[in-house]
Each structure stands twice: as C-alpha cells, then as structure tokens.
Amino acid sequence: MEKDLSFTKSRFHTNSEKASVALCENEIREIFMLFDTDHNYVLSKEELENAFVYLGAMIPALRAWRGINHADTNRNGQVEFGDELDKLVKASVTLSEHQLREIFMQFDEDHDNVLSEEEVKKAFTYLGSRIPDFRTLRGFNHADVNGNGKIEFGDELDKLVKYAFKLGYTVM
Numbered sequence: 166m167e168k169d170l171s172f173t174k175s176r177f178h179t180n181s182e183k184a185s186v187a188l189c190e191n192e193i194r195e196i197f198m199l200f201d202t203d204h205n206y207v208l209s210k211e212e213l214e215n216a217f218v219y220l221g222a223m224i225p226a227l228r229a230w231r232g233i234n235h236a237d238t239n240r241n242g243q244v245e246f247g248d249e250l251d252k253l254v255k256a257s258v259t260l261s262e263h264q265l266r267e268i269f270m271q272f273d274e275d276h277d278n279v280l281s282e283e284e285v286k287k288a289f290t291y292l293g294s295r296i297p298d299f300r301t302l303r304g305f306n307h308a309d310v311n312g313n314g315k316i317e318f319g320d321e322l323d324k325l326v327k328y329a330f331k332l333g334y335t336v337m
C-alpha cells in the first residue's frame with residue numbers, strides 16, 4: 166500500500182492549510198478505498214480517520230466526523246461504497262478557481278464589486294482557514310495591485326482567487 170501511493174504521498178506534504186492539494190477525485194477515491202482495511206466496502210469512522218491521517222489532515226478525527234456527517238445518507242454512522250463514497254470524495258476534492266471566485270463574490274456583502282479586508286477575512290473563515298487574518302494579509306499582498314486596501318473585481322479578484330486556489334480548500 167505504501168509503495169503504490171508513494172507518488173501521491175510526496176505531494177501531500179506541502180505547506181498548505183489542507184492536505185488534498187492537487188489530488189483529483191480518482192486519487193482521493195483510491196485512497197479512501199485502500200483504507201477500508203477490513204474489506205467490507207464500508208468505511209467505518211476509524212477507517213476514515215486513518216485515511217485523513219494519511220491525507221495529512223490537521224485534526225483527522227474532526228475531518229472523519231465531518232465526512233460522515235456530510236456523506237452518510239442512510240445514517241448508519243459509516244460511509245458505504247457507492248453513493249455515499251461519491252459524496253465523500255466530491256466534498257474532499259479541492260475547490261476549483263471557478264468555485265472560489267463564486268465564494269469570494271458572495272462575500273461582497275454590500276454589492277459594490279469590491280472586497281474589503283473584512284469581507285475577504287469572512288470568505289477565508291468560511292473556507293475553513295485556521296488563520297484568516299494572515300490569509301487576508303497575504304491575499305492583499307498578492308492581489309491589491311493598486312494598493313487601495315480593497316480587492317476590485319477583475320484582475321485583482323483573479324489574483325486573489327489564484328492565491329486561494331494554491332491553498333487547496335475543500336468543501337468540508
């Protein structure tokens with residue numbers, strides 16, 4: 166198992182906040198399936214937790230709990246292969262640039278087509294950042310090209326989206 170996944174493993178240990186950077190749905194699915202260690206086509210909470218440990222999650226128990234909450238449609242406390250696993254995989258894959266742009270635009274709460282620091286900070290918090298103040302600061306360094314303390318929609322938002330995309334945020 167270790168050997169098969171060595172190529173992906175090296176890619177997990179980036180300095181991103183979340184670990185699933187650059188993993189596609191198929192790779193994530195494969196990893197979850199490998200952690201069905203009793204081969205019953207069902208992921209128990211413990212198996213899921215081990216998978217999230219492997220994926221480099223900061224708090225694997227929390228991720229496992231969230232994953233079950235999100236994907237366990239029949240409410241038996243486990244994730245069955247099939248629809249439930251599909252749901253889990255989709256929620257574990259990183260958000261696309263398009264999805265991130267939509268999220269940032271939603272946080273333009275006063276609809277002036279400009280994001281204030283406060284609005285960007287709320288967006289990073291929503292995305293699950295543990296350090297939204299820092300992310301906002303770095304985001305502005307990357308994206309506030311004209312230095313007016315706001316992110317204008319257009320080129321500046323594009324740059325903010327690209328910065329956030331590199332951090333590998335996921336749905337859950």
Ligand SMILES: [Ca+2]
Pocket residue numbers: 201202203204205206207208209212
């Ligand atoms: Ca199992």
Ligand SMILES: [Ca+2]
Pocket residue numbers: 236237238239240241242243244245249
């Ligand atoms: Ca279930």
Ligand SMILES: [Ca+2]
Pocket residue numbers: 308309310311312313314315316317321
């Ligand atoms: Ca600006």
